[in-house]
Amino acid sequence: MVFSSLIFLTVFLPTVLFFYYTVFRRNRTIQNIFLLIASLGFYGYGEPKFVFVLISSCLVNWILGLIIDKFKYNKLYCKLIIAITIVYNLSIIFVFKYLMFTMQNINSVFGTELSIPEITLPIGISFFTFQAISYVIDVYRGHGKAQKNPFNVALYISFFPQLVAGPIVRYETVSEQIENRQESFALFSSGVNRFIVGFLKKVLIANNVAIVANIAYGAQVQGNLSMSMAWLGAIAYTLQIYFDFSGYSDMAIGLGKMFGFKFKENFNYPYISQSTTEFWRRWHISLGTWFRDYVYIPLGGSHYGKARMYLNTFIVWALTGLWHGANWTFIIWGLIFFVSISLEKQFKLDKMEGHIVLRRFYTMLLVILGWVLFRSPSIDIALDYIKTMFFGFGNIVDYEFRNSINEYIYFIIIGIVFSTPIAKKLSKVRLRRVISLQILLTIAEFILFILAISYLVKGSYNPFIYFNF
């Protein structure tokens, strides 16, 4: 089930809100159990058989959390349990996500003919597995208490707002909130507002610019991609992935607030970054900080000299790439950021002042080219696409380009404008003391929300990119 669907909006969400705030209002434990059941239902609706993978992950990590809590003063035991935790969770993710890829590569490198099993990827496995690891490690580090009640751990791992596409909520962020959160109408209202913003990002912008990206990549498959369309497609995909993913994060954060949870931000206008280092501080923040705190720092971070720091950075970016998918395109994509971030660090480009336009241009160029690689099914296809972007002189402007501009120019312009903090700044402007622009924006927001529902009623193109991760 996706948030931007009629069944979620008209059946699931009202039902959960109704029971949560009426029938189960007086008892936090029952509320949590109800949210857990709803979350498993939410997950099971899309992937019934994989509910058991999710439940077993919750159960095993709950037990590991209890054990590590019991032996928290015995370092050796703790390290052993941490090792078990990592092996167990990464095994799950390896089997479902990377086994086929690994075997394909073994066959190709060693010329073997190992039979490759067809394994379906459970939706959101990378997200809930990382949350599960976070639970045990945070308990070990004393950043959150071990839950005696397995339902609470299960709720933390499988809470439907963040279950299938993040943000990756750290246990330390919500450990207190699970039992002691404070719902209020102000928080609820803020959640509704955030949900609507995310919904608009997803349905009105991401889904429409996605069509342009699909046209471009489709044209490439058919061998008639023009230079202009290649650029337009790459820019459209750049907008799509941002509005798709940040829209989903907004909806998740908003839904969390509706039930009294406060999640951390996951995006902060990444496309205004002046370096790729800054970009990754603004893009998918929960993943970046997860890798920093659970991989980079435990590996030693920058404490053991430059060579070790670069090695650690390399590992983190290779893993970041791999986390996004079992394909060399993702690994290379991650490593490109390793190179750019390392160079920025080496030459202190990320701390340089001035040349803002040039730095933003460099950052966005790298990011856009990175997304081309990210979107392509293979490195060859990505290189071919990039070649057309720079050297496709044969057919510079074609009908596909003009037609896409005619049909989708508004979405592209709106996408570019709203990927900057301009709306946020405008909302603070006051007109004639009485009415703030924010009120007008709120009214516009609700009207656009109705328009977005009309897009759903019409059954418009509605994919979700980050479900695959």
Place this chain on the structure above:
Amino acid sequence: MKFKKKNIEAILFICLIFSLFLAVSAYNLYSIVRGISLGQDTVQDSSWQKRIEYRVYNSIPGKTVFNEIFGTAQKLMGKKVVMDMAYGSIYKSKYGQLVFPVNSNDAYIDDILNRMEILNNELKAEGIPLLYVQAPYKVPENEVQLPKNSIDFSNSNMNKLLAGMKIRGIDTLDLRDYVFDGHMTQNEIFYNTDHHWRIEAAFDATWYIARYLNNKYNFQINIEKYSNIDNYEQRTYEKSFLGSQGRRVGKIYGGLDDFTYIIPKFETKFLLTDNNGNESIVSEGSFEEAIMDKTYMPLDKKDLTVNRYAAYHGDNRELIFDNRLVEKHKILLVKDSFGIPVYSFLSLGVHETRAIDLRLFKSSVSEYVKKHRPEIVIVLYNIDHIGNDMYKFEGDV
């Protein structure tokens, strides 16, 4: 101030989603109690999730309002391609006409041709000719009307089908050759908001069919009846019709069509039998009295939801037009909705016109022919039925 503003938005949000929830629940409950299908049956082969989503989609109230909101936004943005739940895309042609794209149906064409060949052989054995009449589709072959690079295979499908029939010795009459020969404009041939041809174009095509029957099969239909439109009253309701395509995008985006009923001024006398398989309803009187269905002829032109096209007696299992003032000829028309005005007008020049719709008529066509002995069997289809039961001439065996 900030607090209140967000509260208002939250209250509106809650009101909206709970209203939709109540409406969807109530409608689903009602449909279950009354045994009404909400369209979930049409996706029977899909997953249970798809069926649930289809139920929810079909019980969303105020779809017309949502359509208008959606259509208005598309119009404001000047869009020529509009996304649609059922059809993927709806195109707006350069003449302002809405068009459903037709997919490539190569996979079904051989099967259809085999079925047509079997029917032809069975009819041949009875000494009865078979004529396949290809109704035109909204996309002409000789002019690019859709946004460039639109994906539509209607003409390609029709060409393959007709070529295959010729190879198999089945007589064909391609109405595209006539209706698109330039004597009518695109907007005169098709409604802007509906996939059907205009009643005027169907009337004109009936003359062409009748002439073909006279020339090729030695019929003696009085084609003078069709050649002078002055013999008919043309009752036009301006801006009164929002067709099937228009209903999907709203009247603001799609506009409204004028609708003209064509009714003979000359004396007519009919006995029309409408046999739904369980009972027969018999109507008697003039063309207007016996054939025209008044349900679809509201005087109030503001009633846009009425399918005025069905006024010529549409969507029936079996219809028998008995023209009491004409003595010659018996015709069987196996038809889709494009045939609705054709059988009505054709019946003006033929003594007995039978029309069956294979979506509802589930018996063998050749057995039916053996029983009723028409002089010719005409299969008149539009191209967007490929892949469904329309070619199941053997019936449910």
